[in-house]
Amino acid sequence: MVVRALHDEGVKYIYGYPGGALLHVYDALFRQEDVQHILVRHEQAATHMADAYARATGKAGVALVTSGPGATNAVTGIATAYMDSIPMVVITGQVMSHLIGEDAFQETDMMGISRPIVKHSFSVSRPEDIPAIIKKAFHIAQTGRPGPVVVDIPKDMTSPTERYEYEYPKSVKLRSYSPVNRGHSGQIKKATDLLLAAKRPVLYTGGGVIMGNASAELIQLARMLNYPVTNTLMGLGGFPGTDRQFIGMLGMHGSYEANMAMHHSDLILAVGARFDDRVTNGLDKFCPTAKIIHIDIDPASISKTVKADIPIVGPAQAVLAEMIELVGASKKQPDAAAIKTWWEQIDEWRTRHGGRYRTDDSDKMKPQQVIEMLSKVTNGDAYVCSDVGQHQMFAAQYYKFNKPNRWINSGGLGTMGFGLPAAMGVQMSFPDADVACVTGEGSIQMNIQELSTCKQYDLPVKIINLNNQSLGMVRQWQDMNYESRHSHSYMKSLPDFVKLAEAYGHVGMKVEKYSDLEAAMREAFAMKDRLVFMDIYVDQFEHVYPMQVPRGSMRDMWLTKTERT
Amino acid sequence: MRHIISVLLENEPGALSRVVGLFSQRNYNIESLTVAPTDDATLSRLTVTTIGDDRVIEQITKHLNKLIDVVKVVDLTEGEHIERELMMIKLKASGAARAEIKRTADIFRGQIIDVTPSTYTVQLIGASDKLDAFISALGTANIMEVVRSGVSGIARGEKTLSP
Numbered sequence: 001m002v003v004r005a006l007h008d009e010g011v012k013y014i015y016g017y018p019g020g021a022l023l024h025v026y027d028a029l030f031r032q033e034d035v036q037h038i039l040v041r042h043e044q045a046a047t048h049m050a051d052a053y054a055r056a057t058g059k060a061g062v063a064l065v066t067s068g069p070g071a072t073n074a075v076t077g078i079a080t081a082y083m084d085s086i087p088m089v090v091i092t093g094q095v096m097s098h099l100i101g102e103d104a105f106q107e108t109d110m111m112g113i114s115r116p117i118v119k120h121s122f123s124v125s126r127p128e129d130i131p132a133i134i135k136k137a138f139h140i141a142q143t144g145r146p147g148p149v150v151v152d153i154p155k156d157m158t159s160p161t162e163r164y165e166y167e168y169p170k171s172v173k174l175r176s177y178s179p180v181n182r183g184h185s186g187q188i189k190k191a192t193d194l195l196l197a198a199k200r201p202v203l204y205t206g207g208g209v210i211m212g213n214a215s216a217e218l219i220q221l222a223r224m225l226n227y228p229v230t231n232t233l234m235g236l237g238g239f240p241g242t243d244r245q246f247i248g249m250l251g252m253h254g255s256y257e258a259n260m261a262m263h264h265s266d267l268i269l270a271v272g273a274r275f276d277d278r279v280t281n282g283l284d285k286f287c288p289t290a291k292i293i294h295i296d297i298d299p300a301s302i303s304k305t306v307k308a309d310i311p312i313v314g315p316a317q318a319v320l321a322e323m324i325e326l327v328g329a330s331k332k333q334p335d336a337a338a339i340k341t342w343w344e345q346i347d348e349w350r351t352r353h354g355g356r357y358r359t360d361d362s363d364k365m366k367p368q369q370v371i372e373m374l375s376k377v378t379n380g381d382a383y384v385c386s387d388v389g390q391h392q393m394f395a396a397q398y399y400k401f402n403k404p405n406r407w408i409n410s411g412g413l414g415t416m417g418f419g420l421p422a423a424m425g426v427q428m429s430f431p432d433a434d435v436a437c438v439t440g441e442g443s444i445q446m447n448i449q450e451l452s453t454c455k456q457y458d459l460p461v462k463i464i465n466l467n468n469q470s471l472g473m474v475r476q477w478q479d480m481n482y483e484s485r486h487s488h489s490y491m492k493s494l495p496d497f498v499k500l501a502e503a504y505g506h507v508g509m510k511v512e513k514y515s516d517l518e519a520a521m522r523e524a525f526a527m528k529d530r531l532v533f534m535d536i537y538v539d540q541f542e543h544v545y546p547m548q549v550p551r552g553s554m555r556d557m558w559l560t561k562t563e564r565t
Numbered sequence: 566m567r568h569i570i571s572v573l574l575e576n577e578p579g580a581l582s583r584v585v586g587l588f589s590q591r592n593y594n595i596e597s598l599t600v601a602p603t604d605d606a607t608l609s610r611l612t613v614t615t616i617g618d619d620r621v622i623e624q625i626t627k628h629l630n631k632l633i634d635v636v637k638v639v640d641l642t643e644g645e646h647i648e649r650e651l652m653m654i655k656l657k658a659s660g661a662a663r664a665e666i667k668r669t670a671d672i673f674r675g676q677i678i679d680v681t682p683s684t685y686t687v688q689l690i691g692a693s694d695k696l697d698a699f700i701s702a703l704g705t706a707n708i709m710e711v712v713r714s715g716v717s718g719i720a721r722g723e724k725t726l727s728p
Contacts, residue, residue, distance in 0.1 A: 111579055112582070115579075115582065115583060115586050116586055116590045119633070120633040121579070123578065123579065125578075140633060174633065175636060175728055176575060176633060176634060176635055176636040176728075177633050298631070299627050299630070299631075300624065300627035300628050300630075300631055303620070303623070304624060
């Protein structure tokens with residue numbers, strides 16, 4: 001019934017790992033061909049693969065893990081999806097229902113463990129409920145503010161000897177759950193008036209534009225108004241990275257011009273973004289002169305940290321479309337003179353400090369150069385799946401994302417080990433696309449066993465390992481705040497990644513000189529059917545800049561190791 | 566400020582733990598909590614009293630509304646309402662104290678619901694501050710045990726909380 005329901009839901013891939021409590025389900029999988037199961041090497045990877053599938057396609061990903069350790073191994077992946085509002089259905093096996101609560105072999109209270117990190121969860125207590133529960137799980141995961149849903153199924157609920165009436169429901173009705181499908185027209189009208197009256201506006205947009213499929217509307221509105229656009233880490237690609245109106249990412253490692261523009265703005269239009277602490281810096285000093293319009297599907301995100309002057313609860317796409325209509329029909333148009341002055345100011349910021357790093361004469365590579373090369377070699381068109389650390393910030397800053405759903409990273413939870421399984425999930429869905437895993441020698445080792453899965457399913461991911469032989473972001477904080485006491489942030493005894501890749505049956509490359517980089521990278525991406533592990537040695541001492549000064553305002557930044565605003 | 570929040574909840578396993586978990590997860594405080602089934606067997610009614618400023622209370626109600634098992638949420642303290650709590654209190658009651666306790670209980674319209682030669686158990690129903698006042702009127706010396714039900718509340722007039 002589980003497999004049939006998944007098939008009826010239109011599921012193509014499930015990522016998982018078998019175990020005792022799931023044997024009935026795995027047997028059912030064996031006896032059909034519609035739903036393809038991908039066997040990972042660790043359950044965490046199954047959840048990240050399902051998660052990345054959802055990030056790239058917009059549809060809920062599915063993971064299947066057994067009870068006990070299978071379920072607990074999936075917890076990090078569920079939390080990762082929860083923090084970034086990613087639709088995902090995680091089916092966990094459970095011990096037989098009569099054993100629940102008796103500390104049976106491989107028993108764990110998955111409903112309890114996962115409770116704070118799921119949008120909702122179901123426990124199956126009658127086999128005949130399975131189709132309806134699966135239907136509800138997908139409905140809840142994919143609508144409103146998306147999120148992961150856990151379905152916990154005791155082994156006896158899937159027993160093949162029992163037969164039940166099967167009917168997959170066509171629709172779902174839940175009296176306590178009805179996500180909004182449009183915004184309040186009066187609020188949208190008020191917001192549009194305010195938007196048109198602005199003299200120093202900024203459009204600040206986040207992951208809600210990506211998952212809400214509102215990129216086209218955002219671009220249209222931004223063009224009509226000629227206002228600057230900044231994206232959060234989760235929102236990159238929502239607006240084209242090479243566009244003149246794009247002023248970069250904002251926040252802790254945001255661009256100088258984006259953070260300055262936010263600080264001095266008189267109006268912020270926030271779309272599908274949640275004013276989190278990595279964006280706002282010190283809340284009491286946040287954007288002192290700005291009025292705030294906040295569009296979000298989740299009412300609880302509005303005025304959570306920063307009070308909105310005009311809150312609009314609704315899906316980004318529908319609300320922006322309504323705004324476009326109002327702006328188009330309005331007699332009042334933006335104050336061209338004020339906007340021109342505003343752009344002159346932003347361009348001045350841009351030329352003063354925008355997007356620069358220093359290179360020296362040595363052939364030592366800067367990590368930023370590697371990302372810029374990646375952007376060049378792939379024409380800004382690759383799916384970039386990142387791990388967590390300095391390399392993630394460099395990728396966010398220097399890769400020019402021109403399309404949504406191409407930048408795939410663990411923004412909220414910051415999960416090291418996310419990158420490789422994420423790249424696999426994407427590559428599986430888009431076999432012909434260029435998929436890069438931007439990682440570091442720390443993160444990659446957290447899920448390196450998945451190189452084996454890549455071999456089994458021929459996933460030609462390109463691993464861009466920015467090897468600085470240390471946990472770079474930790475080291476950076478230690479440099480800045482702990483007088484360079486590098487407590488446990490460097491890695492002795494790194495493996496030979498080239499040999500390691502080869503041992504798994506892949507291609508390994510070691511690049512140490514910038515002059516070799518372009519040719520090597522082109523060679524790697526030309527190998528369409530091979531996984532290539534590029535172990536790229538970069539400057540060990542590079543820091544990510546700009547970096548906001550803790551508890552300061554948006555504009556308080558370190559720009560280099562010695563220079564501050 | 567103290568708020569009384571009333572919640573209609575699906576009568577599903579785990580629903581209560583989601584509500585309680587929300588409060589601990591988001592660092593909201595719970596002063597008291599009551600929960601019991603309603604006339605509709607599919608629904609439970611839960612009353613939670615909590616303390617917080619307007620921003621916190623707004624977040625609490627928003628997050629409660631987000632829970633899939635939560636059907637309706639209302640902050641009773643926003644309007645006219647009645648709150649009641651039940652207390653049973655066991656007291657040492659011998660000598661002169663025995664008569665004094667009886668008098669105090671009468672003043673508060675409490676009932677003595679269990680008697681032994683040396684103890685009284687008094688039942689008192691009212692708003693929480695009335696229960697507090699009774700305890701302080703008795704003084705601590707005679708109190709052996711206190712059990713309180715937590716607050717239940719309902720809106721005045723024709724307003725109802727229904728799915």
